[in-house]
Amino acid sequence: xxxxxxxxxxxxxxxxxxxxxxxxxxxxxxxxxxxxxxxxxxxxxxxxxxxxxxxxxxxxxxxxxxxxxxxxxxxxxxxxxxxxxxxxxxxxxxxxxxxxxxxxxxxxxxxxxxxxxxxxxxxxxxxxxxxxxxxxxxxxxxxxxxxxxxxxxxxxxxxxxxxxxxxxxxxxxxxxxxxxxxxxxxxxxxxxxxxxxxxxxxxxxxxxxxxxxxxxxxxxxxxxxxxxxxxxxxxxxxxxxxxxxxxxxxxxxxxxxxxxxxxxxxxxxxxxxxxxxxxxxxxxxxxxxxxxxxxxxxxxxxxxxxxxxxxxxxxxxxxxxxxxxxxxxxxxxxxxxx
Numbered sequence: 608x609x610x611x612x613x614x615x616x617x618x619x620x621x622x623x624x625x626x627x628x629x630x631x632x633x634x635x636x637x638x639x640x641x642x643x644x645x646x647x648x649x650x651x652x653x654x655x656x657x658x659x660x661x662x663x664x665x666x667x668x669x670x671x672x673x674x675x676x677x678x679x680x681x682x683x684x685x686x687x688x689x690x691x692x693x694x695x696x697x698x699x700x701x702x703x704x705x706x707x708x709x710x711x712x713x714x715x716x717x718x719x720x721x722x723x724x725x726x727x728x729x730x731x732x733x734x735x736x737x738x739x740x741x742x743x744x745x746x747x748x749x750x751x752x753x754x755x756x757x758x759x760x761x762x763x764x765x766x767x768x769x770x771x772x773x774x775x776x777x778x779x780x781x782x783x784x785x786x787x788x789x790x791x792x793x794x795x796x797x798x799x800x801x802x803x804x805x806x807x808x809x810x811x812x813x814x815x816x817x818x819x820x821x822x823x824x825x826x827x828x829x830x831x832x833x834x835x836x837x838x839x840x841x842x843x844x845x846x847x848x849x850x851x852x853x854x855x856x857x858x859x860x861x862x863x864x865x866x867x868x869x870x871x872x873x874x875x876x877x878x879x880x881x882x883x884x885x886x887x888x889x890x891x892x893x894x895x896x897x898x899x900x901x902x903x904x905x906x907x908x909x910x911x912x913x914x915x916x917x918x919x920x921x922x923x924x925x926x927x928x929x930x931x932x933x934x935x936x937x938x939x940x941x942x943x944x945x
């Protein structure tokens with residue numbers, strides 16, 4: 608009798624040191640001891656807990672058929688119970704979500720056994736997870752709607768610019784409007800590609816540049832000029848925000864090559880967009896076989912395209928290098944790790 612009393616006292620002393628709710632059950636699933644946290648969480652007292660079947664606690668709140676099956680299988684099968692979730696109404700504390708874990712404790716040379724049942728209140732966690740899921744779904748819906756509206760707006764702007772370019776008589780004004788149209792179309796292409804991949808994700812550079820250059824070729828070259836535009840890219844991926852800058856750089860450099868690099872009577876022009884990867888370093892390049900950069904008296908100051916490329920390269924923390932001869936021009940943007 609004394610040994611039983613000593614064992615109960617030891618069990619109670621041990622569970623009282625545990626911060627979580629913990630029950631010590633005998634082989635019949637009666638409560639031998641309960642932690643202070645259990646009494647505080649479920650707002651009960653030892654007289655209503657010790658010696659009672661676990662299913663009778665809390666006016667039968669623990670008499671869950673699935674829980675009963677699991678607990679009654681632990682003793683005979685020497686098993687365990689991990690992450691069993693119970694969501695129901697408990698007396699005095701209302702509806703809560705509890706996470707249960709159970710382990711059987713064996714005693715050498717003793718036929719008796721003990722079951723430890725740990726109880727964690729995860730109600731607030733589940734509420735937060737559901738709220739986060741709801742917010743994530745709302746964010747995705749809003750981003751999708753915003754992306755759709757941006758795409759429509761870009762198409763409208765591009766159409767207006769093209770109509771204006773066809774209606775004006777000034778060649779210079781027409782050229783500016785056509786340049787603006789090309790830039791809007793390139794931004795629309797970038798927006799469509801990023802919509803398919805998702806902001807913040809890693810984007811395959813080769814596929815991204817290929818789709819971009821298909822759009823650029825269709826909108827800027829077409830059948831009017833004997834110029835080809837192709838992509839040669841190593842395997843590699845960048846974040847979506849970096850991809851935006853890379854795409855805008857390629858657009859501006861291709862526009863510059865088409866506008867300044869080739870004479871009207873060229874027989875076969877080539878523009879190559881390259882992407883080389885060397886470890887953590889990458890180099891983006893746009894090369895052509897045109898006549899090189901020809902600066903006239905009115906081109907002493909850098910144009911809009913050149914200014915944009917420099918600004919975008921700074922965003923990427925990359926260095927620009929330009930080589931131009933009568934046999935063509937190569938502009939490379941290299942980003943090296945710090």
